[in-house]
Amino acid sequence: MDRRVAPKRGIIVGALLMALCIPRAGQAQDDTRFWDEVALWAEFIYTIRDWEKVGWTVTPWIRTDEQELNSGTMTRVTTEATVLFNEDWNLRSRFFLIGREDDFGDVVIDERVQFLLRKLFFRFADKKVRFRGGLFYERHFRGDSIPDFNVYRTRLELRGDGVKNEPWGQTDLFFDHARGFFRTRTRIGFLWNLPNAQQVRLAYQFQYTQSRDGGWAPQHAIVFRYWFGSKLSWRGVN
Numbered sequence: 001m002d003r004r005v006a007p008k009r010g011i012i013v014g015a016l017l018m019a020l021c022i023p024r025a026g027q028a029q030d031d032t033r034f035w036d037e038v039a040l041w042a043e044f045i046y047t048i049r050d051w052e053k054v055g056w057t058v059t060p061w062i063r064t065d066e067q068e069l070n071s072g073t074m075t076r077v078t079t080e081a082t083v084l085f086n087e088d089w090n091l092r093s094r095f096f097l098i099g100r101e102d103d104f105g106d107v108v109i110d111e112r113v114q115f116l117l118r119k120l121f122f123r124f125a126d127k128k129v130r131f132r133g134g135l136f137y138e139r140h141f142r143g144d145s146i147p148d149f150n151v152y153r154t155r156l157e158l159r160g161d162g163v164k165n166e167p168w169g170q171t172d173l174f175f176d177h178a179r180g181f182f183r184t185r186t187r188i189g190f191l192w193n194l195p196n197a198q199q200v201r202l203a204y205q206f207q208y209t210q211s212r213d214g215g216w217a218p219q220h221a222i223v224f225r226y227w228f229g230s231k232l233s234w235r236g237v238n
Contacts, residue, residue, distance in 0.1 A: 206218065
């Protein structure tokens with residue numbers, strides 16, 4: 001990446017994030033902010049170790065809104081390991097520790113385990129664009145009165161590895177035993193690779209979710225991801 005371009009992109013990313021905190025015109029009197037309608041989902045990935053076929057990371061997250069779980073801020077910390085079987089197949093296992101507010105304003109701690117089996121289907125455009133899919137299994141351990149349950153989902157992802165600004169997009173479909181199909185989530189955005197294996201990803205997200213009462217509701221969000229890469233890796237490489 002051109003070092004002269006990177007600061008400009010950083011300014012753009014920062015401006016978009018700051019916009020989430022600015023009151024909308026004509027509504028400052030009631031303190032309504034942009035994030036009341038468009039959520040911010042931010043995550044910061046830190047590489048603990050990176051072996052030849054296995055990577056181990058820890059990630060703190062924050063969400064200003066999360067449908068189904070709560071209507072306010074939710075924080076999550078995850079640790080995960082990804083195993084590369086070959087160029088086409090990999091397996092990711094992840095553990096979540098989730099803190100959120102319930103309907104009474106009390107802090108509730110949830111836990112979750114997740115497994116993702118992912119496969120590269122094919123490449124095209126001189127192998128600069130890849131198309132892959134994945135299958136998720138999640139076990140949700142709730143800290144409230146809702147019993148533990150399983151979630152299954154599929155993912156399709158398109159990414160331009162050698163294309164300028166690396167555009168990417170993905171679509172997930174969610175299922176559980178109680179509701180069957182209950183959510184669709186689509187993200188479209190760009191990915192920038194920085195020095196020392198650092199990475200920034202910025203995307204618009206739209207999801208449509210069925211609540212446990214049977215109603216469907218849309219949600220819009222800005223997704224921001226920063227991967228520290230080798231800058232903070234114990235090993236010094238990523």
